[in-house]
Amino acid sequence: MTPPAPVPVHRYVPPTGGERRTLLLLHGTGGNEDDLIPLGGMLLPGAGLLSPRGTVLEHGVPRFFRRLAEGVFDEADLRARTAQLADFVDWAADRYRFDADRLIAAGFSNGANIAASLLLLSPAALAGAILFRAMVPLVPGQAAALQGVPVFIGAGRTDPLVPSAEAERLAGMLRAAGARVTLNWEGGGHQLTPGDVTAARAWLTQEAR
Numbered sequence: 001m002t003p004p005a006p007v008p009v010h011r012y013v014p015p016t017g018g019e020r021r022t023l024l025l026l027h028g029t030g031g032n033e034d035d036l037i038p039l040g041g042m043l044l045p046g047a048g049l050l051s052p053r054g055t056v057l058e059h060g061v062p063r064f065f066r067r068l069a070e071g072v073f074d075e076a077d078l079r080a081r082t083a084q085l086a087d088f089v090d091w092a093a094d095r096y097r098f099d100a101d102r103l104i105a106a107g108f109s110n111g112a113n114i115a116a117s118l119l120l121l122s123p124a125a126l127a128g129a130i131l132f133r134a135m136v137p138l139v140p141g142q143a144a145a146l147q148g149v150p151v152f153i154g155a156g157r158t159d160p161l162v163p164s165a166e167a168e169r170l171a172g173m174l175r176a177a178g179a180r181v182t183l184n185w186e187g188g189g190h191q192l193t194p195g196d197v198t199a200a201r202a203w204l205t206q207e208a209r
Helices: 037-043 075-096 110-121 164-176 194-206
Strands: 010-013 022-026 048-052 056-058 061-063 067-069 103-108 128-132 150-156 180-186
Touching: 010 037, 010 075, 022 037, 022 110, 037 048, 037 103, 037 194, 048 075, 075 110, 103 110, 110 128, 110 164, 128 194, 150 164, 150 194, 164 180, 180 194
Parallel strands: 022 048, 022 103, 103 128, 128 150, 150 180
Antiparallel strands: 010 048, 056 061
């Protein structure tokens, strides 16, 4: 397969121990391809890990798509970057020979938002998703076909960036598209907590086989 342009800087860790699933790890603003590798190992030991770096720079730090202000996304850019991410996933599955039908996204903040966009715009790209501190990224022109796709949303009760109503709105949008959504609330803010990790790991065992 011809590599997409551009191929993002990324890391790939092959699966071990007979695990066939691969986690697509998508960092938050200012992160990189190494940030979520330890988290991936905690969420699903033995899984393959595919971790790209965001290709957009905001004040010198990586993101996956542009925004116009805090919580205000550049929708045209988001759509273009989502299509690029879908192309990268297809290329990586061919390059590294992992099972694309068992790819589960695990994203935090900006990474969770583009993972949600991937669900809504390219639903066939993912077998499931873990969305930590995600917002509604966009409203697609037509409803996505997500029948039975498992989605975990990890939200914070005191998150100053993602209001509770926004997490509920995202859950409702995905459910309306047919996804099996688990909305898990933690007492903290925008940061990940041990409770987030424990709940998402249990969800992977029970809901996203």
